[in-house]
Amino acid sequence: MTDSQEYRFQVNLGGMIDILSNHLYSSPRVFLRELLQNATDAITARMDLDPSHRGEVYVELAGSGTGATLLMQDNGIGLTEEDVHEFLAMIGHSSKRNGTELLGETSFIGRFGIGLLSCFMVSDEIVMLTQSAKGGPSIEWRGKPDGTYSIRKLDAALSPGTKVYLRCKPDTDFYFEADTVELDLLHYGALLPYPIRLSEGGRERRINGELPDWIVRPERAAGSRDEVLRFGESMLGERFRDFIPLRTSTGRTGGIAYILPHAVNLNAKRSHKVYLKRMLISEQADNILPEWAFFVKCLIWTDELQPTASREHFYENEQLERVRCELGESIRSELIAMSETDPKRLGRIIEMHALSMKNLAAEDDEFYRLIHRWLPFESTYGNKTLGELLDERRTLYYTASLDHYRQLRHVASAQSMLVVNGGYIYEAELLEALPRIVRGADTRRLLPEDLSLAFTDLNAEERSAALEASRAADLALQRFRCRVMLKRFKPEELPALFTLPEEAATLRSIERAGEESPQAFASVLGSLGGSMQSGAGSYSILYLNLNNPVVQRLFMGRPTSRLGTLVEMLYANALMMGHYPMSRQELALLNTGILSLIDWSMESEKGE
Numbered sequence: 169m170t171d172s173q174e175y176r177f178q179v180n181l182g183g184m185i186d187i188l189s190n191h192l193y194s195s196p197r198v199f200l201r202e203l204l205q206n207a208t209d210a211i212t213a214r215m216d217l218d219p220s221h222r223g224e225v226y227v228e229l230a231g232s233g234t235g236a237t238l239l240m241q242d243n244g245i246g247l248t249e250e251d252v253h254e255f256l257a258m259i260g261h262s263s264k265r266n267g268t269e270l271l272g273e274t275s276f277i278g279r280f281g282i283g284l285l286s287c288f289m290v291s292d293e294i295v296m297l298t299q300s301a302k303g304g305p306s307i308e309w310r311g312k313p314d315g316t317y318s319i320r321k322l323d324a325a326l327s328p329g330t331k332v333y334l335r336c337k338p339d340t341d342f343y344f345e346a347d348t349v350e351l352d353l354l355h356y357g358a359l360l361p362y363p364i365r366l367s368e369g370g371r372e373r374r375i376n377g378e379l380p381d382w383i384v385r386p387e388r389a390a391g392s393r394d395e396v397l398r399f400g401e402s403m404l405g406e407r408f409r410d411f412i413p414l415r416t417s418t419g420r421t422g423g424i425a426y427i428l429p430h431a432v433n434l435n436a437k438r439s440h441k442v443y444l445k446r447m448l449i450s451e452q453a454d455n456i457l458p459e460w461a462f463f464v465k466c467l468i469w470t471d472e473l474q475p476t477a478s479r480e481h482f483y484e485n486e487q488l489e490r491v492r493c494e495l496g497e498s499i500r501s502e503l504i505a506m507s508e509t510d511p512k513r514l515g516r517i518i519e520m521h522a523l524s525m526k527n528l529a530a531e532d533d534e535f536y537r538l539i540h541r542w543l544p545f546e547s548t549y550g551n552k553t554l555g556e557l558l559d560e561r562r563t564l565y566y567t568a569s570l571d572h573y574r575q576l577r578h579v580a581s582a583q584s585m586l587v588v589n590g591g592y593i594y595e596a597e598l599l600e601a602l603p604r605i606v607r608g609a610d611t612r613r614l615l616p617e618d619l620s621l622a623f624t625d626l627n628a629e630e631r632s633a634a635l636e637a638s639r640a641a642d643l644a645l646q647r648f649r650c651r652v653m654l655k656r657f658k659p660e661e662l663p664a665l666f667t668l669p670e671e672a673a674t675l676r677s678i679e680r681a682g683e684e685s686p687q688a689f690a691s692v693l694g695s696l697g698g699s700m701q702s703g704a705g706s707y708s709i710l711y712l713n714l715n716n717p718v719v720q721r722l723f724m725g726r727p728t729s730r731l732g733t734l735v736e737m738l739y740a741n742a743l744m745m746g747h748y749p750m751s752r753q754e755l756a757l758l759n760t761g762i763l764s765l766i767d768w769s770m771e772s773e774k775g776e
């Protein structure tokens with residue numbers, strides 16, 4: 169065995185810089201964010217030395233096309249010669265963190281020591297002129313993407329701060345155009361608490377305005393409603409009508425949650441604009457609010473979360489978990505307060521975002537208790553809120569599936585019976601939980617079969633009169649595995665009602681799939697269906713209404729040889745009324761039935 173030898177990893181500096189500058193960030197645009205962020209951190213560091221210092225950032229554009237240059241100047245802390253060697257020349261080394269840990273808190277935004285490299289996406293050289301506020305000579309540093317740099321002491325002393333010069337590299341002139349730069353400076357720096365000025369073509373303008381007071385104290389936002397709404401529109405590009413102020417218990421994260429003026433898809437990506445130490449860090453932060461809060465779009469400012477190196481997300485850690493819970497709590501408690509102080513406003517919000525509210529209520533009893541009166545439901549009495557429904561009846565009957573509701577609604581509404589549709593997501597769950605939430609309220613789940621209880625049986629005389637016809641009708645529908653029951657029920661205009669017990673419903677869908685799938689599959693489905701076909705539950709039921717004059721004539725009048733066909737037609741009609749998908753055989757039945765009816769009516773005309 170030979171002695172092992174130790175070697176040191178080699179770093180291909182040009183390759184590293186290429187990866188960091190070109191592949192970490194989503195767009196070359198972010199170079200301006202990184203420059204602005206460095207300027208902000210430098211101003212913060214200078215204010216740590218001298219709290220009375222007033223920060224300023226000045227951006228100047230000169231030249232055009234590929235001859236364009238950009239200067240970003242700040243009056244921050246600047247760099248000494250040692251700082252330059254230590255922090256500018258060493259990738260991954262930052263003056264903004266103590267020791268090597270990346271996740272500890274600092275008063276700065278930067279921490280990774282790589283942000284400046286993003287400038288290589290738009291420039292083949294970074295030139296920095298800097299003067300430290302701590303004294304020493306002014307320094308010029310020139311860095312290249314191949315990893316080389318030069319340093320020069322300047323003869324004349326600059327005022328404290330830093331100037332960064334970039335010269336546009338081919339195909340990136342778009343990022344040096346005045347409109348682009350102005351837009352991006354506003355985008356990233358609108359909330360910065362010091363002036364950013366842009367000079368171009370002899371024109372100078374201030375980019376960001378004075379910050380309104382409610383940005384620092386969101387709880388005061390309600391007093392400046394119009395201004396807050398206008399601000400939301402300009403920052404988020406949507407016109408809002410309502411908002412909820414956000415604030416965590418530490419006061420270190422706050423913002424405004426704008427209520428979306430339209431319903432949103434549950435799966436839609438949620439994106440909020442998040443500002444870290446007043447600089448826009450992310451427009452895609454989707455993990456800063458709880459999942460259920462998808463009816464708001466937020467502007468959030470924080471100084472307590474840690475961004476990832478790409479700045480597009482925050483670290484998923486305990487702090488973020490706490491902030492997320494507390495921001496959710498801000499929304500929740502405001503909605504709760506609204507139920508007392510402004511129920512109409514709450515009603516409007518809930519109506520617009522019913523799905524989200526139902527989701528939240530299904531997870532949280534207390535929230536459910538407070539907002540239950542405003543939750544909308546479909547019912548046989550129309551679309552109503554739960555409060556309105558409870559005012560009608562203390563016991564609410566509901567169906568747990570949409571199919572069941574469809575089957576029941578005609579009969580139920582005809583009998584003035586209140587049935588609530590619990591078939592949409594979260595609804596059955598909520599209705600089931602209602603007695604637990606509201607004292608004195610009761611809910612009962614209803615199956616289509618249960619409604620037959622509201623039917624009246626025929627008396628003995630009627631039964632014997634209709635016996636023969638009932639048998640013939642039953643026989644006619646035997647091949648559809650459907651039983652005929654003759655009853656009296658309301659409304660009399662409804663001649664027939666089709667109901668489908670669970671097992672029969674499964675059989676129907678197996679049969680329909682069998683009709684549509686290739687032979688082999690159909691035979692598998694066929695045998696599966698066959699094993700279920702024997703039980704009574706495998707039969708559907710067609711209730712025929714003896715209160716209906718046509719049914720009355722058919723069963724109590726003169727016997728007719730056409731009864732079979734007529735019952736088949738009533739069967740097909742009831743299927744259509746209940747929105748049941750029809751099998752090929754049933755459609756064919758409808759077809760021949762209609763033709764027979766036409767034929768009979770012509771014959772009878774001839775006979776007249």
Ligand SMILES: Nc1ncnc2c1ncn2[C@@H]1O[C@H](COP(=O)(O)OP(=O)(O)OP(=O)(O)O)[C@@H](O)[C@H]1O
Nearest residue numbers: 206207210255262263278279280281282283284330
């Ligand atoms: N405008 C500036 N004023 C003073 N120092 C600066 C300025 N810009 C850069 N620096 C120095 O250069 C170092 C490297 O900057 P860079 O943007 O690459 O990383 P960072 O800001 O430390 O971290 P991050 O990668 O998270 O942005 C900084 O730590 C800071 O010491």
